[in-house]
Amino acid sequence: MAPSVLLREGRRWTVVDPDRPGGAPSEAVRSLADVPEPSALRRLVAATPTLQAGDAVVARALGAVGLSRPLAGPVDFARARTVAAGRPTSEWRSMLLDEARSALERTLASPEETVIALAREEERVERARTRDDGALSSWVGPSEGPLAEYATAWKTYRVALERHHADLVRRLEGATRAFAPNLSRVVGARVAGRLVAAAGGLPALGRMPASRLQLLGSRRRPAGGRGPRFGLLYRAEGLDRLPPDRQGAYARSLAALAVIAARADSTTRADVAAALLPRRDRRRAQLERRRA
Numbered sequence: 494m495a496p497s498v499l500l501r502e503g504r505r506w507t508v509v510d511p512d513r514p515g516g517a518p519s520e521a522v523r524s525l526a527d528v529p530e531p532s533a534l535r536r537l538v539a540a541t542p543t544l545q546a547g548d549a550v551v552a553r554a555l556g557a558v559g560l561s562r563p564l565a566g567p568v569d570f571a572r573a574r575t576v577a578a579g580r581p582t583s584e585w586r587s588m589l590l591d592e593a594r595s596a597l598e599r600t601l602a603s604p605e606e607t608v609i610a611l612a613r614e615e616e617r618v619e620r621a622r623t624r625d626d627g628a629l630s631s632w633v634g635p636s637e638g639p640l641a642e643y644a645t646a647w648k649t650y651r652v653a654l655e656r657h658h659a660d661l662v663r664r665l666e667g668a669t670r671a672f673a674p675n676l677s678r679v680v681g682a683r684v685a686g687r688l689v690a691a692a693g694g695l696p697a698l699g700r701m702p703a704s705r706l707q708l709l710g711s712r713r714r715p716a717g718g719r720g721p722r723f724g725l726l727y728r729a730e731g732l733d734r735l736p737p738d739r740q741g742a743y744a745r746s747l748a749a750l751a752v753i754a755a756r757a758d759s760t761t762r763a764d765v766a767a768a769l770l771p772r773r774d775r776r777r778a779q780l781e782r783r784r785a
Contacts, residue, residue: 495512496544497544497573499547499562501547501548501551507577511573520533520536528554547570609689612686615658615686618654618661625651666686674764675769676688676698680747687710691709695755695758698759706751706752722744726747732744734777750773753769
């Protein structure tokens with residue numbers, strides 16, 4: 494009986510048994526340079542006790558987790574590669590689909606995708622609250638009868654909606670503070686999460702010029718005249734304390750600081766917020782003094 498051989502097949506490490514083609518286990522990896530997790534390597538070895546390493550890279554990976562195996566000989570290695578190359582198209586398709594599902598699950602479970610999903614859902618629920626506020630202002634009903642019963646049911650729904658939105662905000666702020674701590678401290682965790690979602694990710698946000706980040710999330714006015722001065726930054730901490738004629742100037746300086754914070758969060762992960770916050774507060778104080 495020929496021994497099984499562990500090969501690197503693209504983005505998958507596959508155990509190939511020349512005597513049992515098609516019945517060998519495999520493990521997907523993130524990239525060509527990566528190896529499976531230690532637990533995954535142990536599963537591969539446990540499934541085939543006669544396993545041999547296909548090349549030196551595989552042997553080093555097994556040895557790193559205490560699973561030292563001999564290197565396959567030229568004959569065994571050649572037989573294993575021949576069996577792997579001769580697999581039917583349906584088998585390769587199944588392997589690729591499994592790898593794609595695994596990659597998608599890892600991506601959706603990443604901190605960045607968590608922030609993006611929570612930010613978009615929180616924005617959607619907030620729009621629903623705004624629509625309900627408008628409906629409530631136009632609602633007129635008697636104190637008794639079917640309409641009064643409906644009003645009671647609506648209040649119950651409204652309480653549940655408020656509770657759901659508050660929970661979403663709490664989750665979003667917690668996830669954003671952990672994922673983008675510098676940006677969260679500069680503009681606020683909730684606004685930081687929405688900026689990341691609007692940009693499509695933290696690296697994309699860090700590559701933006703400050704002028705584009707300032708207008709991120711804005712909508713062009715339908716009539717003529719001056720365009721918008723800011724988008725999502727309108728909700729940033731401290732902006733509402735300034736008069737309208739000073740908010741644009743503050744948004745420009747805040748966008749410049751937000752880009753620096755986003756770049757640090759997406760690259761070095763260094764703590765730059767401590768140096769940015771005094772600059773932000775000093776600029777806001779200057780604009781407040783001009784108003785006085």
